[in-house]
Amino acid sequence: MSTLHLDAEALYRDLAGGVRGLLQPGAALVGIWSGGAWLAERLQRDLGLAGEPGVITSALHRDDFDKRGMAADAGQTRLPFEVEGRHIVLIDDVLYTGRTTRAVINELFDFGRPASVTLAVLVDRGGRELPIQPAYSAARVTLPPERRLALARNAAGHFSFAIREEGAAP
Amino acid sequence: MKILIRQGRVVDPATGRDEVTDIAIAAGRIVAIGAASADFHANRTLDAQGLVVAPGLVDLAVRLREPGHEHEGMLESEMAAAVAGGVTSLVCLPDTDPPLDEPGLVEMLKFRARNLNQAHVYPLGALTRGLAGEVLTEMAELTESGCVGFSQAEVPVKDTLVLHRALLYAATFGYTTWLRPQDPFLGNGVAAKGPLATRMGLTGVPVIAETIALNTIFELVRDTQARVHLCRLSSAAGIELVRRAKAEGLPVTCDVSVNHLHLTDVDIGYFNAAMRLVPPLRQQRDRDAIRAGLADGTIDALVSDHTPVDADMKTLPFAEAEPGATGLELLLALALQWGEEARRPLSETLASITTAPVGVLGEALGSLASSAGRLVAGGVADVCLFDPGERWAVEPGALRSQGKHTPFAGYQLPGRVKCTIVAGHIAHEAF
Amino acid sequence: MMLPRRNPQLNAHGELVHLLSIEGLPRAVIHQILDTAGTFLSVNDREVKKVPLLRGKSVFNLFFENSTRTRTTFEIAAKRLSADVINLDIARSSTAKGESLLDTIANLSAMHADMFVVRHGESGAPYLIAQHCAPHVHVVNAGDGRHAHPTQGLLDMYTIRHFKQDFTRLTVAIVGDIVHSRVARSDIHALTTLGVPEVRAVGPKTLVPGDLREMGVRVCHDMAEGIRGADVIIMLRLQNERMSGALLPSAGEFFKNYGLTPDKLALAKPDAIVMHPGPINRGVEIDSAVADGRQSVILPQVTFGIAVRMAVMSTIAGNTA
Numbered sequence: 001m002s003t004l005h006l007d008a009e010a011l012y013r014d015l016a017g018g019v020r021g022l023l024q025p026g027a028a029l030v031g032i033w034s035g036g037a038w039l040a041e042r043l044q045r046d047l048g049l050a051g052e053p054g055v056i057t058s059a060l061h062r063d064d065f066d067k068r069g070m071a072a073d074a075g076q077t078r079l080p081f082e083v084e085g086r087h088i089v090l091i092d093d094v095l096y097t098g099r100t101t102r103a104v105i106n107e108l109f110d111f112g113r114p115a116s117v118t119l120a121v122l123v124d125r126g127g128r129e130l131p132i133q134p135a136y137s138a139a140r141v142t143l144p145p146e147r148r149l150a151l152a153r154n155a156a157g158h159f160s161f162a163i164r165e166e167g168a169a170p
Numbered sequence: 171m172k173i174l175i176r177q178g179r180v181v182d183p184a185t186g187r188d189e190v191t192d193i194a195i196a197a198g199r200i201v202a203i204g205a206a207s208a209d210f211h212a213n214r215t216l217d218a219q220g221l222v223v224a225p226g227l228v229d230l231a232v233r234l235r236e237p238g239h240e241h242e243g244m245l246e247s248e249m250a251a252a253v254a255g256g257v258t259s260l261v262c263l264p265d266t267d268p269p270l271d272e273p274g275l276v277e278m279l280k281f282r283a284r285n286l287n288q289a290h291v292y293p294l295g296a297l298t299r300g301l302a303g304e305v306l307t308e309m310a311e312l313t314e315s316g317c318v319g320f321s322q323a324e325v326p327v328k329d330t331l332v333l334h335r336a337l338l339y340a341a342t343f344g345y346t347t348w349l350r351p352q353d354p355f356l357g358n359g360v361a362a363k364g365p366l367a368t369r370m371g372l373t374g375v376p377v378i379a380e381t382i383a384l385n386t387i388f389e390l391v392r393d394t395q396a397r398v399h400l401c402r403l404s405s406a407a408g409i410e411l412v413r414r415a416k417a418e419g420l421p422v423t424c425d426v427s428v429n430h431l432h433l434t435d436v437d438i439g440y441f442n443a444a445m446r447l448v449p450p451l452r453q454q455r456d457r458d459a460i461r462a463g464l465a466d467g468t469i470d471a472l473v474s475d476h477t478p479v480d481a482d483m484k485t486l487p488f489a490e491a492e493p494g495a496t497g498l499e500l501l502l503a504l505a506l507q508w509g510e511e512a513r514r515p516l517s518e519t520l521a522s523i524t525t526a527p528v529g530v531l532g533e534a535l536g537s538l539a540s541s542a543g544r545l546v547a548g549g550v551a552d553v554c555l556f557d558p559g560e561r562w563a564v565e566p567g568a569l570r571s572q573g574k575h576t577p578f579a580g581y582q583l584p585g586r587v588k589c590t591i592v593a594g595h596i597a598h599e600a601f
Numbered sequence: 602m603m604l605p606r607r608n609p610q611l612n613a614h615g616e617l618v619h620l621l622s623i624e625g626l627p628r629a630v631i632h633q634i635l636d637t638a639g640t641f642l643s644v645n646d647r648e649v650k651k652v653p654l655l656r657g658k659s660v661f662n663l664f665f666e667n668s669t670r671t672r673t674t675f676e677i678a679a680k681r682l683s684a685d686v687i688n689l690d691i692a693r694s695s696t697a698k699g700e701s702l703l704d705t706i707a708n709l710s711a712m713h714a715d716m717f718v719v720r721h722g723e724s725g726a727p728y729l730i731a732q733h734c735a736p737h738v739h740v741v742n743a744g745d746g747r748h749a750h751p752t753q754g755l756l757d758m759y760t761i762r763h764f765k766q767d768f769t770r771l772t773v774a775i776v777g778d779i780v781h782s783r784v785a786r787s788d789i790h791a792l793t794t795l796g797v798p799e800v801r802a803v804g805p806k807t808l809v810p811g812d813l814r815e816m817g818v819r820v821c822h823d824m825a826e827g828i829r830g831a832d833v834i835i836m837l838r839l840q841n842e843r844m845s846g847a848l849l850p851s852a853g854e855f856f857k858n859y860g861l862t863p864d865k866l867a868l869a870k871p872d873a874i875v876m877h878p879g880p881i882n883r884g885v886e887i888d889s890a891v892a893d894g895r896q897s898v899i900l901p902q903v904t905f906g907i908a909v910r911m912a913v914m915s916t917i918a919g920n921t922a
Contacts, residue, residue, distance in 0.1 A: 060644070060652040069616070069919025070654075072633055076640050110649035365815035369624075371724040371747030371783060439606055441725025485703055485733070487723035489746070 008151060008159035011122050011138040015039065016046050018136035019089060019120050023047070027087040030054035032104050033075035035093030035151035038159070039122060043091065054079040056090075058103035083112035093151035095121040098132035123161075125149060171213045171594065172196045174206055178218025178555060182225060183521035184544035193223060195551040198594035203547055214596070218555055221588055224520050226258025226289075226552030228527040228543045229501055230425055231401065231473035233494070234291070236282070237275055238267030244572060245279075248478065248498070249288040251571035253598035255474075255499040256554035256587040258289050259542055261531070264296040265323035271296035271307045276315040288597045290538075290552075292531070294321040294348055297336050303327040306336055309345055318534035319399065321348035324448055328354045330386065337396035346397040346534065351383035351408065352449065360489045362404075362452040366435045372489060375450050380408040388415050391422060399530055400424035402475060404449035406459030413468045423530045424468075426460050427475035428504040429495055433457070433577055443484045443491035444577045447475075461512060464522055471527040474501040478573025496573035500564065502556060503583035510584060516558070551594040560586040609731055616920040619731045619740040620913050622749040623790040631794060635759050637912035638905070644681065645908060654915045655684035658715040662688045663705070663730075664743070665721040670879065671743055674903070675718045678910035684716075702726070703733055710735045716918060717741070724748035724783075736922045741913060747783050753878050754787030756909040758795060760902050761833055764874050768795040774827050774869075775818075776803040776859060777837030777886050780810055784878045785837055793817040803827030804859055807848040824859050831869040836861050836877045836887050852885045862888040866896065874898045 019029075031040025031053055040053035059074035090104065105117060124137035127145065143149060146166045153159055173195040180203060181188050192206040202210070232252070236245040252260055262279075264270035270279070276293050283291040295317035299305040302325075309320055320340060327333040340347050356379035361367040363374025384400070388411070391398055403409055403426050412424050429447055434457050438445045445451060463469035477494025484491050501523060509519030528535065528543035535542055541549025564581050566574040590598040608625045612618045617630055644652055660679040662672050672688065679686045691705060709717070716739045719727045724746030731740040744750040758768075765771060773792055779785040779802050792800045793816070802809050802818045813820055821827035828834060843849045861875065875887075875897045883889045891897060 060640070060654060065654050065915075065919055070637055070916050074640075076643065106653075110644075110647050110652070112648055363812075365812040368780065368810060368812045369786070369816055371745075371749070371786060440609055440728045443729075485729065487702070487721065487726040487729055487746075489723050489725075 006123065006139065006141070006161040008122070008161050012039065012042070012159055014138040015120060015122055015136070016043060018138065019043055019091070020047055022089055022118050022120060022135055024087045024116075027089055028054060028081050029089050029091055030056050030079065030108070032090060032092040032100065033057040035122075036091045037075070038151065038153050039093060040091040042157070052080050054081065056104050056107055058100045058107065061103035061106040063099055063103065077107055079111055083108065083114055085113070085115050088114045088117045090117060090119045092119070092121045093123065094149050095119070095124045095132070095134055095137065096127050098128045098130035101132045102130055122151065123149065172211065173551075173591065173594065173596070174210060174212035174215045175218050175223055175553070175555065176206070176215055178221045178223035180223045180545060181517050181520060182545040183517045184225070184525040185546070186517065187545070188517055193545065193553065195553075195591065195594045198551055200545060200547055200549050200551045203545060216555065216589060220557065220559075221555045222516065222558050223545075224256075224554050224556070225524040225543050225545050226554045226590065226592065227256045227502060227523045229257045229260045229474050229476070229498065229523070230471050230527045230530060231427065232257075232260040232262050232476040232498060233265070233478065234262045234279075235478060236266060236279060242572065244478070245282055246286065247570060247572045248476070249283065249286050250598075251476075251496075251498040251569065252289045253590040253592065254570045254587060254600075256502050256556060256590050257474075257498055258552035258554065258590060258592045258597075259292065260289050261292045261294060261318060263323045264294050264321055265301060265325070269296045269301045270294070270312075270317070271299050271301070273308070273311045273315040276312060276317055280316045287592070287595060289592055292316070292318040292535070294319050296320065297322050297347060298327065298332070301325045303329060303332055306339055309340060310343060313343070313345060318531055319346040319348050321401070322350075324350060326350075326352055326354040326357070326383070330390075334390050334394065337390050337394045337398070341394050341396035344397070344533070346399050346532070348399045348401055349387060350401040350449070351380050351387055351403070353379045353382045356382065360446065360450065361438065362435045362450040364435060364453055366438070370438070370441070377405045377407050377452070380405050380449065381411060384408055384411045388420060388422070391415075391420050395421065397421040402427050402430070402449055402473075403460070403463075403469065404430055404452050404456060406456045409459045409463045409468055413463070416468065423470045425471040425473045425527075425530070426464065426469050427473055428497060428501055429475060429577060430457065430460055431464070431472065431508055432504060437577060438488070441488040442577070443486065443488055444495060444575050444579065446484075446488055446491045446493045447495060448493045461508065465512065465514070470522075470530050472501075472505055472522040473527075474498050476571070476573070478571055479575050481574065484575045494573070494575075496566075496569060496571045496576050498571060499569050500576065500578060500583070502554070502587060503562070503585040504578070506558060506585040507583055551591055553591040554587060555589040557586045557588055558584065560584070562586050609728060612920060612922050617917050618920050618922050619727075620751050620917055621727050621731060621740065621742045623751045623754045623787050623794065624749070626794065628794050628796070631755070631758065631791060634755055634909070634912045634916055635762060637916060638755075638759050638908040641681075641908040641911040642905070644911075645904070651681050651683050653683045655679065655682035655918055658684045658918060659713060660684045660686050660716045660718060660914070661709055661714045662686065663691060663709075663717050663719045664689065665691050665702075665719070665726070666744070668720060668744070671720065674906050675741075675743060675910055678907050678914060679718075681907070682911055682915055684914075702729065706730055706734050710738060714738055716914065718743050720744045722746055739917045741917070744783055747781050748786065750783040750787050750878075752906070752910050752913055753784045754791040755913065756902060756906040757784075757788050757835065757876060757878070758791045759905045759909050760876060760898055761874075763901070763905065764898060765832060768792070768797050771797050771832045772799040772801070772830055773797055773833040773835065774801040774803055774831040775835045775837065776824070776827065776861065778808045778839050778843060779804055779813065779837065780808050781840070781843070782837050785835075786816075788835060789816050789818055801827050801831070805849070808843070824865060825868055828865055828868045832873055834861065834866070834869055834873060834875050836875065836881075838878065838880065838882055839886050852882075856885055860884070860886055860888060861891050863890050863894070866891055872896075876902060879903070
């Protein structure tokens, strides 16, 4: 079995460069809870953007509510700016089936009509089930379906990747 | 028909007999208790090894629902339930439709019951016409028709003057009045007043509803010297009042239901309508007092309080559900369960459902009093054979009674009736 | 000799599938519902006030007891979750007794109901319904007799959490006709579960029986003693029937002794909040000056009520029986 090593910090530096190129005047960063939100927080600072990034959760628009119910720990959407007419850059840690992105876009539209929505992700692991594409991804990998990939952040704010078997204890 | 019951453990609380021996039955009577004589040629021999051979059970509180439910075949099903439960004599309540306040109704009931050839039926007559608590019934006529006492069932007589006069009239003839002690105004509730009823938001019946009624009844008894049998005591305080009344020498007896022997208000659980009973299930202390009262003789008899209720009347919110539970087929098992828990000798346990109830009925049984509830040579052959060790699960669907609602659904209870003999005839067998 | 029975509100995994009562709910479940309610509160501020969580589901409001207010808040909550809402006002006539209830449930189940919101005049009715409806149907108790009004209890807790944050340092006084109040019972269960150290039940002996103590409250028959130093005061509605049942002589005498006036309110902490489940009887249990005063949070309670009901419905709808 081969082991995959992803250097999250190095990929973050790539992502920052890519996002810089996507920013239009007045654009806002919105991080998808939870990994995307961490990334957006750091990007906001490192890219010298004013104010706070938005945080958005897919919890209220998920398509698997019937199977999974209300998540105990789903975060809350907080968008400290007007969505109407704004260019939004969505940030996420891992893009996989695209369903979370779809749900997040629906959530975003509950707040108003953005001028545009672009997606930038740290890792695109393929396996799309919806027609969703990132404008920028720092890495592309292929993982078997039973492997879960998620961003982790330690107390010092340092990013790393955790790869787990589906269903295994964290 | 000649029947020989071989080698059963014959337990007769009235005489204290407890031995493995034979019983010979012929022409409806017990001809001999003891090693079978060689020249007794039985038509049927029942192998009673490992079984207890007891007097047929005597149940002082059964609702047959007839008159009123003839088209549902109620009398047939409930009488079958009685013998399935080992009950050979039962007292039925007068709150039928119409109530048993006319000699003709009593005679019809006795006639129909006799034709079924199962348990002996002893009706209680209504104390007042229509149970309305105003006009007395013809107690002498009703007694002649076969009533063994007079009762108001669950309907209290609100007018103390009427109650006083009813007792005075009954005392003229030495009749016993059967009363459930409950104050008509304080008794309006669906559960026992207390922390549980408060928590559940159910209207509570306080203990004083029972003790106020008891004190009133005792004063009336002192004044009239009428005999009174108190039905379905529920509280520790009430039992203590009865204890003192008996010590004083008042002519009172009392009973409790098997439901109150085992259950408390907590058993209502999540508003289980099977627990909707009158009187309501009270607290732990009250149940303990009931057990102590049975043990020390303050409480004379244990009854089933058999009350079949239609499913439609039970699948309702608790307060709207009709109170009552089926009990004929559970009387023996529940008595034995208590006996086991209290570590009482089998004979004492059986006494509360055989000889002691007969004591309550006393002279009302006439000549039968000498043999009812006991096993004596020459007496009427009313016998119950049961396996004390066999545990069985209470399955409402399997009960013969049309009343399927019991608080004990799903419980495992000890004591399976194997055979019930009434007046020398095998009325039920399940070997 | 009792057979143990699982709490009918929970499925085999301990998840909430019905909300029948606050009794027996773990503290964590209550907090989770309150947290979810917070999310929905923000939804109510958006341009699009709907989320699709209950889209395609049918919520039937079964009100055996009339209440336009409560029914309306449940209707709004269900619609904000994108559910289809059907209102059934079932008049409780004595002839329709047994038939109404279970026959109604059977008929509605045949119409593919997903959730019943039930208000009934008898304690325990929602348990009967939950027992007899199809397995996939969820039941929310909107008030049963005197027994429980769990969504009110939860929104009262949300209100307290919003204004006071820490339950473990509070003194809460509940005043009025507690023995007849399902709101009081639900509040008491919630407060004690959430760790409120002192819950007081205040009122005359006819309306506040001693055996309430066993629910974990301190019984006070003196209003001043009951209110003194309280952080939260929950006033209950006094119904007219109490006068005819020989429980109270008059509304006037009740107001004199147990009505919340500015003078009495001054005995509580200066930052105490005043709550009431509504509708309020001005001059009977509460003075207008207090009801409309700066310490009253009666109106926020109503707003929180919609979010809490959205939280309850979405939580139970997401769990399978």
